[in-house]
Amino acid sequence: MTPILIFDLETIPDVEGLRLLNGWSPDVPDAEVVERAFAARREAVGHDFLPLHLQKIAVVGCAFRDNDGFRVRCIGGPDDSEAMRISGFFKTIERYTPQLVSWNGSGFDLPVLHYRGLIHGVAAPRYWDMGEDDRDFRYSNYISRYHQRHVDLMDLLAKYNGRANAPLDQLAKLCGFPGKLGMDGSQVYTAWTDGRANEVRAYCETDVVNTWLVYCRFRLMRGVLTREQYDDEIALVRNTLAAIDEPHWREYLAAWPDAGQPAP
Template identity: 85%
Template sequence: MTPMLVFDLETIPDVAGLRVLNGWGAEVPDADVAERAFAARREAVGHDFLPLHLQKIAVIGCVFRDDDGFRVRCIGKADDPEASLVSGFFKTIERYTPQLISWNGSGFDLPVLHYRGLIHGVQAARYWDMGEDDRDFRFSNYISRYHNRHCDLMDLLAKYNGRANAPLDELAKLCGFPGKLGMDGSQVWRAWQEGRADEVRAYCETDVVNTWLMFCRFRFMRGMLSRDQYDAEIALVRDTLQAIDQPHWREYLAAWPAAGAMR
C-alpha cells in the first residue's frame, strides 16, 4: 500500500510578523496586535480573515495510513515552535513519500506551509521535486494541481470549480459521519489565547479523521475499494478510535451511530 497522509492546519495570527510589518512594539499586547490587524482587514476587504502569509501554524493534524495500520495525531507538542511543526511535516514526506490528502489543502493549507517554511528556512526537497531529481515526479508531483500525489478532495469533487465547493462538515454529516464537534476554525484564536491548546489539537484531529472517512467514501465511489474493503477501512477507523481513551474520541464515536452507513 502506498502510504497516505491526511493533513489539516489550525492557524493563529502571526503576531510577530504583524509587529515587523507595522512597527508595533512590545508595549502593544498580542491580543491588541491581532485585533488591529483584524480591524484593518475588515476595513480593506470586509472580513477579518488574514492573508495566508500572516497565518501562523499552531497545529498540524495528521492521519497516516500504511501497511502498519491507521494512526491519527498532531505533529509535535502544543508548545513546540512553528518551525519544528513545519519541519516535522516535510520530514514525513521526505521519509515516506506519501500520497497527501486534504480538504482545501491547495487553497489554504499548502500555501500556508509554503510561506511558513520559507520564513523559517525549512528544507523540503522531496516535496518540491517536479522531476529534477526523480523522473517519476515529472508526471506525478505534489505541486501540480491535477496530479494525484496530492489529492485536494474538496477541489476534485467540485471539478476544480470554486463556486461548487462544499464544506467538509456538512458533506461529512450527509455521508453519515460525525463532522465537526464543539469548535470551528473561527474559534481557534480565542481558544489558543485562553490556553485551550489541547482542545484545538483535539478539534484538528477530528477534522483529519473526517477527511479520511470522506476519502474512503470517494475511493469506494471510484471503484478503488470494494464494498467489503470499504467496510473494513471504516471498521479500522472505528476500532482504532475506540482504543484511544480520550474525551474527544468518545464524543466523536457517540456522534457516529452507524459505521459509515450509506443511505
Template identity: 80%
Template sequence: MTPILVFDLETIPDVEGLRALNGWGPDVGDEEVAERAFTARREAVGHDFLPLHLQKIAVVGCAFRDDDGFRVKCIGKADDPEAKLIDGFYKTIERYTPQLVSWNGSGFDLPVLHYRALIQGVQASRYWEMGEDDRDFKYSNYISRYHNRHIDLMDLLAKYNGRANAPLDELAKLCGFPGKLGMDGSQVWHAWRNGDADEVRGYCETDVVNTWLVYCRFRFMRGELTKAQYDAEVALVRTTLEGIDEPHWYQYLDAWAAPGRG
C-alpha cells in the same frame, strides 16, 4: 500499499510578523496586535480572515494509513515552535513519500505551509521535487494541481470549480460521519489565547479523520475499493479511535453512534 497522509492545519495570527510589518513595539500585547490586524482587514476587504502569509501554524493534524494500520495524531507538542511543526510534516514526506490528501489543501493548507516554511527557513526537498532528480515526479508531483500525489478532495469533487465547493462538515455528516464537534476554524484563535491548546489539537484531529472517512467513500465511489474493503477501512477507524483514551474521541464516537450516522 502506498502510505496515505491526510493533513490539516490550524493557524493563529502571526503577531510577531504583524509587529515587524507595522512597527508596533513589545508594549502592544498579542491580543491587541491581532485585533488591530483584524480591524484593518475588515475595513479593507469586509472580513477579518488574514492573508495566508500572516497565519502562523499552531497545529498540524495528521491521519496516516499504511500497511501497519491507521494512526491519527498532531505533529509535535502544543508548545513546539512553528518551525519544528513544519519540519516534522515535511520530514514525514521525506521518509515515506506518501499520497497526500486534504480538504482545501490547495487553497489554504499548502500555501500556508509554503509561506511559513520560507519564513522559518525549513527545507522540503522531496515535497518540492518536480522531476529534476526523480523522473517519477515529472508527471506526478505534489505541486501541480491536476497531479495525484496530492489530492485536494474538496477541489476534485467540485471539478476544480470554486463555486461548487462543499463544506467538509456538511458532506461528512451527509455521508453518515460525525463531522465537526464543538468548534470551527473561526474559534481557534480565541481558544488558543485562552490556553485551550488541547481542544484545538483535538478539533484538528477530528477534522483529518472526517477527511479520511470521506476520502474512503470517494475511493469506493470511483471503484478503487470494493464494498467489503470500504467497510473494513471504516471499521479500522472505529476500532482505532475506540483504543485512544482522549475526550474528543469519546465525543466523536458518541456522535457517530447517533441515529442516522453510518
C-alpha cells in the same frame, strides 16, 4: 500499499510578523496587535481573515494509513515551535513519499506551509521535486494541481470550480459521519489564547479523520475500494479510535452510531 498522509492545519495570527510589518512597538499587547490587524483587514476587504503568510501554524493534524494500520495525531506538542511542526510534516514526506489527502489543502493548508516554511528556512526537497531529482515526479508530483500525489478532495469533487465547493462538516454529516464537534475554525484563536491548546489539537485531529472517512467514501465511488474493502476501512478507523483513551474520541464515536454506510 502506498502510504497515505491526511493533514489539516489550525492557525493563529502571526503577532510578531504583524508588529514587524506595521512598525508597531513591542509595548503594544498581543491582543491589541491582533485587533488592529483584524480591524484594518475588515476595512480593506470586509472580513478579518488574514493573508495566508500571516497565518502562524499552531497545529498540524495528521492521519497516516499504511500497511501497519491507521494512526492519527498532531505533529509535536503544544509548546513546540512553529518551525518544528513544519519540519516534522515535511520530514514525513521525505521518509515515506506518501500520497497527501486534504480538504482545501491547495487553497489554504499547503500555501500556508509554503510561506511559513520559507520564513523559517525549512528544507523540503522531496516535496518540491517536480522531476529534477526523480523522473517519476515529472508526471506525478505534489505541486501540480491535477496530479495525484496530493488529492485536495474538496477541489476535486467540485471539479476545480470554486463556486461548487462544499463544506467538509456538512458533507461528512450527509455521509453519516460525525463532522465537526464543539468547535470550528473561527473559534481557534480565542481557544488558543485562552490556554485551551489541547481542545484545538483535538478539534484538528477530528477534522483529519472526517477528511479520511469522506476520502474512503470517494474511493468507494471511484471503484478503488470494493464494498467489502470500504467496510473494512471504516471498521479499522472505528476500532483504532475506540482504543484511544481520549475524551474527544469518545465524543466522536458517540456521535457516530453506525458505520456511515452509503444510502441504498
